[in-house]
Amino acid sequence: MPRALLLTLAALLSACSPRVLSAEGWSFRIGDAAGEVRLVSRQEFGVCSPKLVGCTVPLGHGCLVMLDRDYFLNGTPRQRTLLLAHEVGHCLDASVLEYGHGGIGAQGAVYGEYYRPAVEGFAESYARAYVAVCGDNLAPLGYGSGPACALPDPRTVRVSLP
Numbered sequence: 001m002p003r004a005l006l007l008t009l010a011a012l013l014s015a016c017s018p019r020v021l022s023a024e025g026w027s028f029r030i031g032d033a034a035g036e037v038r039l040v041s042r043q044e045f046g047v048c049s050p051k052l053v054g055c056t057v058p059l060g061h062g063c064l065v066m067l068d069r070d071y072f073l074n075g076t077p078r079q080r081t082l083l084l085a086h087e088v089g090h091c092l093d094a095s096v097l098e099y100g101h102g103g104i105g106a107q108g109a110v111y112g113e114y115y116r117p118a119v120e121g122f123a124e125s126y127a128r129a130y131v132a133v134c135g136d137n138l139a140p141l142g143y144g145s146g147p148a149c150a151l152p153d154p155r156t157v158r159v160s161l162p
């Protein structure tokens with residue numbers, strides 16, 4: 001991770017919650033996008049509502065992804081995959097698409113009302129595209145072990161129902 005990003009991350013984390021930086025986690029890299037994932041209590045999200053189970057904070061060409069530790073570790077493999085890949089979708093929307101949301105508009109409503117805003121519709125579309133090609137293998141996102149797989153290109157992700 002570039003030093004500038006690390007410094008930014010450290011500054012942001014200390015503003016959010018001093019415990020987040022030392023929480024259990026891992027890192028991932030997708031093209032030019034570098035991400036740090038931390039498992040924390042959602043009460044510690046700081047910038048996101050504690051009603052959510054994931055929170056992504058864009059940082060230049062990277063992101064800090066916070067996942068609710070209990071939800072992630074106790075979830076089914078599919079729940080974990082959809083959560084992490086959804087948050088990574090937010091990360092790529094910011095770092096690759098510059099919040100273009102893949103032109104998805106309000107179509108994400110097909111997944112449920114929560115996904116009607118384009119920002120959520122895109123992230124969920126990315127998560128479902130991820131499952132379609134990688135299944136529940138999270139190794140490409142830095143978690144656990146598994147084979148490599150060709151991650152969806154955020155530029156070509158579209159709304160799709162399973």
Ligand SMILES: [Zn+2]
Nearest residue numbers: 086090120123
């Ligand atoms: Zn989201």
